[in-house]
Amino acid sequence: MTPLLVFGVIAVYFIVLLGISHFTSRKADNDTFFTANRQSPWFLVAYGMVGASLSGVTFISVPGEVGNSNWTYLQFVMGNMVGYAVIAFILIPLFYKLRLVSIYEYLKDRFGQRSYYTGSVFFLISQTIGASFRLFLAAVVLQIAFFDAFGIPFFVTVLVTILLIWLYTFRGGIKTIVWTDTLQTTFLLLAVIISIVMISDQMELGFSELITTVSESKMSTIFDWDWRSDRNFYKTFLAGIFITIAMNGLDQNVMQKNLTCKNQKDAQKNIFWFSITFFVSTTLFLALGVLLYKFAIDQQITIPERSDDLYPLLALNHFGILAGxxxxxxxxxxxxxxxxxxxxxxxxxxxxDILDLSNKKTHQKRTRLWVHIGFTFLMFLVIIIFNSLNDSSVVSAVFKVAGFTYGPLLGLFAFGLMTKRAVKDKLVPLVCVLAPIISVILDFNSEQWFNGYQFGFEILLVNAAITFLGLWLLYNKKPGYL
Structure with missing residues (x-):
């Protein structure tokens, strides 16, 4: 692909996003930005959430990771499905009943102000890291496809990418995103389908032969029963459940979209249909991974050392202009x-959560704008730092980090929902800081201490359990909030 063609594709795509932003942000206020005035059609939210949940991590890392761990990632996705059911039947009714704008407001009602701040801060840290990792992948591809040709450094690529995102979100917020996500989900799914078709065509595989090639490949092995492996089924399945609850049900990013639906019933339908579509989409990405490796081997193409680089390498250089x-x-x-x-x-x-802007009558839009700018710059810095440190598959890095940062959130909400105990609110931040530190120590020493056992995604459960136990020890004799 020529740099001029790449520039044209990016320019046209961005113009379309700006057009959507223009029409969805007319007469927008803070309520529009935060909740889309609670008028989003559920089916639109469900479809758009597929693209947001798959993200650049799934798009690039999951196909590449097939060469390292086969289809064992599907064990994790199976757990995701159970997690989404918990979100639909437990968390959605609670959040709609309380009419929340930020889901962490629940922690204030349940435990107190410091618990509320703690939950919000852990989300801010977790989401900043996770979103920056995902955006990093896109910036790397744009660097290879366009910016390298002009000798433009990586930090400029990142800066341009994140500024484009800021431009179409700063006015309409979540209302704009509900609509732009539908467009972006469509392109994402078309990309994987057309890539599979292109590979099949070049390898002269009919539909039945394509299915046979994928199903009979050793890379399509799903289950890992070795108890010491970090890909063991039981560990991965359980982690899939609780990471979904933590990273979706207890994540303002995902739940903010659900809370834009008109009512609880619509939000639950949204979760149900989204989860089915997500499972099918992930399976397509895993099938693509098998085909990518087979194509590279058959064509005697050197497989990159970093699995994340395989799909971009083949798509941009070996599948033709349309696929690129x-x-x-x-x-x-x-x-x-x-x-x-x-x-x-x-x-x-x-x-x-932090500024309590909803209760302040002056300078609301100006304050929101400056906060939006601040987080844009913060994400830019995190991406640059990650680029200098990254040496492993991003899909593993994202969930590993999430295991440490989302654990306290899962522990907080689990304790609030499963018990009636009041806690000493002023000590909650200490428990939520100690839990990840202890988890990191356990993870680092697990092979030596536990006869070769390696923690995988289930480190999230350990983290949450430590948080839960710490909260239990902070018993306050005063009556609970709920």
Whole structure:
């Protein structure tokens, strides 16, 4: 692909996003930015959430990771499905009953002000890191496809990418994102389908032969029963459940979209249909991974050392112009659909939870704007730092980090929902800081201490359990809040 073609694709795509932003942000106020005035059609939210949940991590890392861990990632996704059911039947009714703008407001009612701040701060840290990791992938692809040709440094690529996102989100917020996500989900799914078709065509595989090639490949092995492995089924399945609850149900980024639906019933339908579509989409990405490796081996193409580089390498250099354009649209869509909602959620949480903006009558829009700018710059810095440190598959890095930062959130909400005990609110921040530190120590020494056992995604459960136990020890004899 020529740099001029890449520039044209990006320019046209961005113009379309700006057009959507213009029509969805007319007469927008803070309520529009934070909740879309609670008027979003559930089916639109469900479809758009697919792109945001898949993100650039799934788009690039999951196909590449097939070469390292086969289809074992699907064990995790199976757990996701159970997690989404918990969200639909437990968390959605609670949040709609309380009419929350930020879901962390629940912690204030249940435990107190410091618990509320603690939950919000852990989300801000978790989401900033996670969203920055995802956007990093898109910036790397744009660097290879366009900016390298002009000798433009990586930090400029990141800056341009994140400024484009800021431009179409700063007015309409979540209302704009609900609509742009539908467009971005469409491009993302088209990218994987067209890539599969292109590979099949070049390898002269019919539909039945394609199915046979994928199903009979050793890379399509799903289950790992070795108890010491970090990909063991039981560990991965359980982690899939609780990471979904933590990273979706207890994440302002995802729940903010659900809370834009008109009522609880619509939000639950949204979760149900979204989860089915997400499972099917992930399976397509895993099938693509098998085909990518087979194509590279058959064509005697050197497989990159970093698994994340395989799909971009083949799509941009070996599948033809159409596949290259579609891939580029897919990665931009994947990155934008996760980063734009993350940026909006970070702004919402900080404004509502930390600044209490909803109760202040003056300078609300100006304050929100400056917060939005601040998080844009913060994400830029995190991406630059991550680029200098990254040496592993991003898909593993994201969930590993999430295991440490989302654990206290899961512990807080689990304790609040499962018990009636009041706690000493002023000590909650200490428990939530100690839990990840202890988890990191356990993870680092697990092989030596536990006869070769390696923690995988289930480190989240350990983290949450430590938080839960710490809260239990902070018993306050005063009556609970609920």
């Amino acid at each position: 354009v579609v891939f580029l649209l897919g990665i931009i869509a994947a990155a934008f659909s996760s980063a734009d909602s993350a940026l909006t959620a970070l702004t919402t949480s900080f404004c509502v």
